[in-house]
């Protein structure tokens with residue numbers, strides 16, 4: 132396993148990232164589904180405040196299972212999950228300060244962009260001027276201020292995904308959990324949203340745990356990439372992407388980018404071959 136010290140430059144944020152408090156602690160958490168599928172062997176993972184950690188691994192290695200357990204959407208069979216040192220299951224939903232972004236934007240087709248973004252606030256009982264301000268702020272953050280009154284079908288796939296991200300930001304989360312959020316988009320749109328996401332991460336001082344199948348996306352975005360293997364699902368490797376932010380598309384054509392991508396590709400091939408043998 133490759134574990135290096137988190138470099139001070141990583142995150143382009145606090146030079147003290149290495150000392151930052153743990154935002155997420157997964158302590159020997161594992162999951163066997165009721166049908167007997169062992170989705171995850173006991174997993175240990177600490178994500179510090181301000182990190183951008185990506186989970187990478189073959190299909191079925193338990194990435195979504197792990198993310199849902201961190202969100203408190205799924206109970207582990209055993210083990211513990213802490214958010215800012217408190218057990219996730221003990222926190223009320225409003226106290227969790229996290230948002231989950233799925234691959235599909237899952238917008239209500241009959242409702243305007245603003246109404247879609249407002250939904251989590253309606254559910255939390257936040258109304259009036261406070262809700263209005265949060266919705267406009269979130270839409271402005273994703274560059275959709277002018278589209279508040281439109282229906283989702285009037286927007287492109289990339290714009291719909293931005294609405295979904297605005298809907299997640301409206302609860303002012305500290306932790307953003309994203310399960311292949313841009314997997315269904317074309318490459319150019321994906322690059323654009325990746326760059327925007329990094330800006331949001333820095334501006335809003337978020338902690339992000341991101342799932343993707345794209346090695347390049349993982350290298351471009353992350354302070355750290357966690358490699359998982361399947362059957363049974365587990366964490367097998369970890370690579371620190373020791374590169375400063377802001378990262379521009381130029382980073383993607385550097386030899387260092389290619390080295391990181393190769394390292395992850397080799398690791399992914401290894402775990403895929405192990406699973407086939």
Ligand SMILES: Nc1ncnc2c1ncn2[C@@H]1O[C@H](COP(=O)(O)OP(=O)(O)OP(=O)(O)O)[C@@H](O)[C@H]1O
Nearest residue numbers: 164166168170189190191192193194195196197364
């Ligand atoms: N509700 C469920 N009931 C039974 N088995 C499940 C359930 N959800 C997932 N699994 C199984 O658990 C394992 C891990 O699934 P999971 O969806 O977490 O993987 P993943 O890494 O997110 O895969 P993908 O990259 O395809 O999204 C797989 O073998 C899957 O078939």
Ligand SMILES: [Mg+2]
Nearest residue numbers: 194195196310
């Ligand atoms: Mg998944």
